[in-house]
Amino acid sequence: MNTAIEKARAIITGYRGPKIRIMEVCGTHTHEIFRLGIRSLLPENVELISGPGCPVCVTPVSYIDEAIFLAEERHATICTFGDLVRVPGTAGSLAEARSRGARVQVVYTPLDAVAYAKEHPGEEVVFLSVGFETTTPAACLALKRAEAQGLANFSLLTANKTMPAAYEAMASHTDAYLYPGHVCAITGTSLPEALTQQGISGVVAGFTASELLAALAVILERSRTGKTFFANCYPRVVRPEGNPAARALVAQFMEPCDAEWRGLGVLEASGLQLRAAFAARDARVRFSIPEIAGRERPACHCGAILQGLEKPTDCPLYSTACTPDHPIGACMVSREGACSAYYLYGGLGRNFA
Template sequence: MSSETLDLARDIISNYSGRTLKIMEVCGTHTHQIFKYGIRKLLSSDISLISGPGCPVCVTPTGFIDEAVMLALEKNATIATFGDLVRVPGSEQSLALARSKGAKINIVYSPLDAVEYAKNNPDEEVVFLAVGFETTTPSAALAVKNAKEKGISNFSILGANKTMMNAYRMLKDSADAFLYPGHVCAITGLKEYDELKDEGIYGVVTGFTPKEILGALAMTVKKLEKGEAFEENCYKRVVTYEGSPSALKLIEETFDSCDSEWRGLGIIKDSGLCLKKKYSDFDARKKFNLPEITGHPNPHCRCGEVLQGKCTPKDCKVFGKGCTPEHPIGACMVSGEGACSAFYKYGGDF
């Protein structure tokens, strides 16, 4: 983006005057970048920028943490997980607390690390906590296929993989337009978003640099001013119309669509991914015969409303008091992509 174009984008978002526009940045990385570079301070008072459910750790429900704790403490499984999930509160305890009671919790950087660990430790039942959107789902699929091909029977996944399309539909009335996450769109492509546009759901795909976000915001404002249906790609160096055929094929070969629970949004139809029947031996819920668990989040936590754009973290009474990064009450304060952690880290009157 040239300096002239950047100046024009700043001018558009700073000097807009008209009906209040609600734009939801779905991705947690966008939320943090917007705070870090002071983009909110550039916005006209008639533009409302709200955070949405784009942090996979944040939208993972309390019951999932309860399942993982049960696997660790009652089923004697070794839990392999990305770091953020360890401190997310369950109904009664986190994985961090379970670890202090003797549970074996291993931090991994990829699902394939968990498969390799299972291979090298055949006497342990290793369960990988598969959390994420379309961006990380292919790696979980690859891990399962890898384990099956190599006959690694002591590996399984506790699945909470989700897809974004029906979440946009549920949030249709929460915003006038969305900033679509570039990394998700790099996998799915823009093809799916044609349907959303036809349904009156609009948005702009953007990358993660300040210039890219400013450009996408300016594009969104101009399109909303015109009152026309739109979907735009401001991340063309990465995102194509077709997406990643190989990644999509991997997901399709390994998973089926299913209903899924989202923190704050409830059950969203066909927004989850469950292992196909031929991979059912790698489904931890079936392997360990887990009971159905309904989680109970802390009643003082408003993460669910934050994820729907109904309030900001600062509207929550425990924000920055009882709930801090050192002592989180909700998932949105734990995750490095969470809206609460962004508000806490960067502060300011937003």
């Protein structure tokens, strides 16, 4: 075994300090930690909790309702990633709308939606633009291409979000963050470094077994000092300056706005909306979408799970009424959702590697 991995593993299994709660902000981290059996290494005084790091999961019910309204009332063609098709809205999902005759196309990239719009000039095509700093540049690139090609039938329904406000909102629920490597590859390290001034600790982590073990070991070692800390444990991808070109592309087309997060409510300046110059590409403006107040299913505990206040197994619907085949909550639908990870890997932290 690699010496560095052995050392990290020894630090983790030998931790005898005070109880510590570490929040995985990235859904991929949640799944990989389960898949690799890392939870089985953790002593009882180290708790991993899943946070609001899945863009599909934090997208509010009202957004799904808006998409269904566009498909059924405005007869637009909805282009979307596959996960969103099955997320329940107030009165159903996009999959159900499609079964009733609505046009819903699953695409793999936003550029696929642009290509569809070009191939179907007689249809109004709306791409469901969700995601954090990692995927937002791709949506802006699609918009840039649609502009360059003069495609008048292409627009975005935005639900893009940025992580800073969420980090601050969740700080009281965790002792240290396992920061998402993909997001930090875009934003750089200045934000988590600055958060140490607010007493918020965390480490940027990669996605391999060695990278995740190293990040967890650093958190446990640094926490012993009692001081706030930050470390970049994913330097092969995350650089201090991040990706300035990607951020510039987003700034060209989008600007900050207040945004609703499932479970967290409205967080100030945590969303991104199209700039006024691109209002014709904004589906809410283009199709005069009325204000829609979505209704959560009262028995679903996704909101509490996304805040790290509950585990998926605390939800009364988990693995009974709510399963991957028949999901009731967004956390079970998404491949990055915490409920999906618990269901797939048993929720017991066993070594499935």
